[in-house]
Amino acid sequence: MSSSYTAMCLSHDPGIELPTEYTGHDAALDELRQGVPGHRHCDLIVATFSGAFTVMTCPPSKDRPGGASCVHAAAEPMDAGVLRLLAAAHQSDDPAMHAAIKAGHFICWPWDRLRRLRGFLTRLTL
Structure with a gap:
């Protein structure tokens, strides 16, 4: 099965999938770098x-005029399974889970940002 690539706006709650589909990961990142009309x-x-x-990629900090407070020089992809586990850890009452989040340096994925993906994180195919 081939992959498709879209931009998502996490300034909305819940996050929204933008209508343009890209030919590849790099093409999508290039569009974000140039600025997406209506979402600059x-x-x-x-x-x-x-x-x-399957994957969410946070663009390099220099290419992101708004949004998350993470700072990284390259695009940071994150696997869907890891994001699902991270969401569960954020919602846990166990202090060890919150310590694990801090130890993992998931600065791009604080609970406020991650929960905006809730509809996408619950979509599963078998």
Whole structure:
């Protein structure tokens, strides 16, 4: 199955999938770098779907005029399974889970940002 690539705006709650589909991961990142009309100052990420959502990529900090407070020089992809586990850890009452989040340096994925993906994180295909 081939993958499809779209931009998502996490400045909305819940996050929204933007209508343009890109030919590849790099093409999507290039569009975000140039600015997406109507979302120039929003928190944008690249979503990779292969049936269901498989990867979310946070663009390099220098290419992101708005959004998350993370700082990284290169695009940071995150696997859907890891994001699902991270969401569960954020919602846990266990202090060890919150310590694990801090130890993992998931600065791009604080609960406020991650919960905006809730509809996408619950979509599963078997």
